[in-house]
Amino acid sequence: MRPLTEEESKAVFTKLASYIGKNLVHLIDRPDEPYCFRLQKDRVFYVSEASMRLGISVARPNLVSLGTCFGKFSKSGKFKLHITVLDYLAQYAKYKVWIKPNGEMPFLYGNHVLKAHLGRITEDTPEHQGVVVFSMSDIPLGFGVTARSTVDTRKLDPTAIIVFHQADVGEYLRDEETLF
Amino acid sequence: MDVSSILDAQKAREQNVQVDKETPFEIDCGHLMVTDLNPIDEESYTENLEEHLQNLARDGTQALIGALFGLPTTKSDYGPLAQLPSRAYQLPRAKPLPKPKPQTKWEKFAAAKGISHRKKDKRVWDEEKQEWVNRWGKDGKNKQVEEQWLTEVPRNADADYNPQLAARQERKERTAKNEKQRVANIARGESSSRKTELEKTLATTRVSTASMGKFDKKLEGEKKLRGIKRKFDPTEAPVGNEQKTALKLISSMDSDARKMRKTHRGDEPDNTLNARKAIRFASKGQGAAALAGARGGKGARGGRGGKGRR
Structure with a gap:
């Protein structure tokens, strides 16, 4: 140490x-x-x-x-x-993304966030910005990096990726051996 | 009335509390430490070691707790708290003593001549202003000559002689000289003896072959090359210093980012237009050169044709 x-x-x-x-x-x-x-x-x-x-x-x-x-x-x-930092990131996050209940499970299995699953996003989020992903009931689920800025997301089709997955709470189970 | 049984019971109870030893325990309440200086009783030691050790520990703890109950107490929410005296036992240092700083040239000279150190005040009294002014720094006394509104010019001065500039130059030279001396002092302090220099040169030559010294003939008694040891901050230092450096680092990173952004904006005053894309669109994929050529009719660059036509 x-x-x-x-x-x-x-x-x-x-x-x-x-x-x-x-x-x-x-x-x-x-x-x-x-x-x-x-x-x-x-x-x-x-x-x-x-x-x-x-x-x-x-x-x-x-x-x-x-x-x-x-x-x-x-x-x-x-x-x-690592996902263990989520508590602190969620507390102080500048830019947030909320995903709909039907998008929670795909994200928790390590997939990117699609536009179809996007519930809400912080206004004027720039491109390639680190964001914390929340469920609609404000429970932090993980974090990622935006693929497009908020303005650009409006034109996209529903299958387009909005947030690149970086870590999600599912890792507590999936990467149990290597995480800590 | 027979009270012997009561007395016996009382005695037995006291025996539990009082510890009698040939040499009394040395108790250091500040460290919560008891030292037993009595020689080890060989008989009980060999007979039953575990019990012997347990008895020793019990006696020591009993003596310590007895001593603690004799200390003055203060009331608290958790019950009475004993006020521990200052520590008596001198614990050894965890780290070696810091090495003394190497003496500067002046310090050596002063020590040889017996000159005692006189600390200069940061501020000096100004007779004209009738107040304390800085010796150096903001509105410093050392800048007085260059900052005064009227300066005498020597009789034999050149026509372009600037007294303010001359005074400033003189001051700058003094600082430069001081800096040079400081660096020289540091260089002198580092032990750069002939031997270490030789070793350094040897180490460089040993890795200065095509194979970085890997396939060289090894000489007898040649030692393995040692790399530079990495040095890290101590773990046990107070966290406050670390916080300060971290905050400084963050602010410097922040200012760096801001500078980058400023220059970026300077280059492209209006970044809503993607210039490259616009050119591609306007020239139908031909590029900026084609666009320039089209605008000038037969442009300057249009004269020369393709390959081999010279």
Whole structure:
């Protein structure tokens, strides 16, 4: 377990900022308790200072997880967000997409969001913008990247992809072995 | 009346609470630590180790708790809380002592001559203004000459002599000299002995072959090349510093993005029109050159034909 280097934190912050924008500051500068990012075996954890200090005393091979796993670094140094970060993304998300009940299951099985399943979308969402996907009853289901801007979606046919799938809560079951 | 049974019971109860040892325990309430200096009783140790250890632990804990109950207490929602005294036992350091900073050239000289350090105040008294002014920085005293409204010009000065510029140059030279000295001091502080330099050169030459040193003949007693060790921030440092650097990084990333956006907009003042697509549409897929040629009738570029006609 170690703090992130500058390059690593840049990668993590740019990825997070594509979903929550300037709200990223609220993750770092929290009023309740100091939180920090820690790297443990290519995984990035967001953890309170108190539990981080407890975790210091655990040897590196024995430490499985601590705090919230935000994602992992690939071998080529890219950062990929895991579904476990959804709680924080949903809380601070700038752009949101709501999908109809008939589109929930296809999305939860790892498919992209089609226009036919689109219930609502935040106004003036740009193209290739990170969005959090909600059900119509405001339950966060996952996140993805918009394929078109809000304006462009109006002209599309119902089978066109609106949001590229990145992660969904179905991964808790599908990727149970590798997720944590 | 026979009270011996009551006395016995009382005695047995006290035995549980009081611990008698040849050498009394050393109790450090600040650390909640008890040290037992008595030699180990070999008989009970060999006979039943588990019981022996348990008894030792019980006695120690009993002594500690007895000492804790003797401390002054404060009331709280959770019941009385004992106020622990300051720690007596000196725990060893987790990390080695920090190395002393290498002395600068001036510090060495001052130490040799016995010159004591005199700290300069950031602010100095200005007689004319009758107030405290910065020695340097904003409205600093060192900029007074170049900022005054009237400056004396020396008698033998050139015609294009600018006193303000000259004073500024002099000041800039002083800062440059200081910076040079600072860098030199750092270079001197790093142990760049002949040996380390040689080792560095040797390491470079060893990997400077076509195979990056992989198929070279190994000499006897040649050590394996060691790469540069990666260094990370300590995990146990306070999180506050980390937060500060993270926030700084975020703000710098933000300003970078804003700069990028500004230049982008400067290039294309109106990005509602897709220029490339418009040209393609207007020229029916021929491109901008064809469009220019069509507009000028037989354009300048129309003169030269296809292949081989020169």
